[in-house]
Amino acid sequence: MEGFGLGLIVVVALVVIALALRRQRERAANLDIDDGSWLSKEPEEEPESIVPRAPVSQFHVHGTEARVTFDVPLAEEDDEVLNEILLDEAVEVVREKRKELPIDDVTEIVVFAGRDDVREVGRAQLPSPGELPPPIQAPMLSLTHIAKDPFAHQFESEQSLRPVTQVDVPGDELGPWRAELQVPEGLLRGMRARGIDPAAIDGPAFILALLEMFEYHLKPLSDPDSYMATKDGTKYFIRTEGHSAGSHPELDEAVVKRFVFEFSTSGAEWGLMVSDKYSPYMIHDVESREPRIRFITRERGQQFIDSMALG
Numbered sequence: 001m002e003g004f005g006l007g008l009i010v011v012v013a014l015v016v017i018a019l020a021l022r023r024q025r026e027r028a029a030n031l032d033i034d035d036g037s038w039l040s041k042e043p044e045e046e047p048e049s050i051v052p053r054a055p056v057s058q059f060h061v062h063g064t065e066a067r068v069t070f071d072v073p074l075a076e077e078d079d080e081v082l083n084e085i086l087l088d089e090a091v092e093v094v095r096e097k098r099k100e101l102p103i104d105d106v107t108e109i110v111v112f113a114g115r116d117d118v119r120e121v122g123r124a125q126l127p128s129p130g131e132l133p134p135p136i137q138a139p140m141l142s143l144t145h146i147a148k149d150p151f152a153h154q155f156e157s158e159q160s161l162r163p164v165t166q167v168d169v170p171g172d173e174l175g176p177w178r179a180e181l182q183v184p185e186g187l188l189r190g191m192r193a194r195g196i197d198p199a200a201i202d203g204p205a206f207i208l209a210l211l212e213m214f215e216y217h218l219k220p221l222s223d224p225d226s227y228m229a230t231k232d233g234t235k236y237f238i239r240t241e242g243h244s245a246g247s248h249p250e251l252d253e254a255v256v257k258r259f260v261f262e263f264s265t266s267g268a269e270w271g272l273m274v275s276d277k278y279s280p281y282m283i284h285d286v287e288s289r290e291p292r293i294r295f296i297t298r299e300r301g302q303q304f305i306d307s308m309a310l311g
Helices: 002-028 080-097 185-193 203-213 253-264 282-289 298-306
Strands: 031-034 037-040 056-062 065-070 108-113 119-125 217-220 226-231 234-241 270-275 293-296
Touching (some): 056 080, 065 080, 080 185, 185 203, 203 217, 203 270, 203 298, 234 253, 253 270, 253 282, 293 298
Parallel strands (some): 065 108, 234 270, 270 293
Antiparallel strands (some): 031 037, 226 234
16 A cells, blocks of 8 residues: 555656646747746747738728729829729729728729829729629739849849949039939839839939839838848848939948948848949949949949849
8 A cells, every 4th residue: 555655656746747847848949048047039020021002092982983092193194004003903902991891882993093183094893793803913013023123133143233333423413313214114104003203203212112112121220311121031231322412423432331331230131222323433342342232323223224124
């Protein structure tokens, strides 16, 4: 009897130890050990999904009509392709809104667009009341599926954006960089569909808009001229330098050196400086010494646009 009691105690002790070890293993799956103490493990930040969409200024259901108004700049002449893009976008807006608003009686989607002059640009009949067509698989306002990513491409080889450097920097005031670029109409149309007026933004803003159209997640940093772009888990540190009236039309070497230092401490895999000024010759040395850095400056702008291979 005494042996039986001792055996029971041993069995109970083994069960307690087993349960304790199990709880410890479960706890270890979510905790790190540092100097003998348990520390909470920070969850990894999930990358945000980049789904380019046209900006909506108004949405109303009026009788059997779902009316969607987009805040996008329109050209004076009617653009049938842009109208079709906005019509497809409107279907996705209604699909999202149906989660909070009833559309069982809706038989038609009516699309309006514009800023100062808002006008109707299209209508779509639904297959039946409240029934929407299947969603489009690829984002319509993304360039990823129709053009070569110029940002990733320029880091693929040391010669990607190397050749052109302006030697004789003009002494006169620089005009708008955008006016010097030959940009495919499809690209301009895509920008307008996303609410961007390509004729009203400066060079750096134009390049940043392209980043987002290629599905880079762009996050402003504490300095208003610096950003961290992320795509497919890769980080790009970006510094912009615009040209203001009366300033020198060439990038100051001190600005270049500051960018190189900021990149080295940013934790990013790649560094990109964008400016509508001309670049000094020293950028060749910088790119040779640090192949993870590239410059997109005024004299390289057209080559950068052409590298997209977008007709």
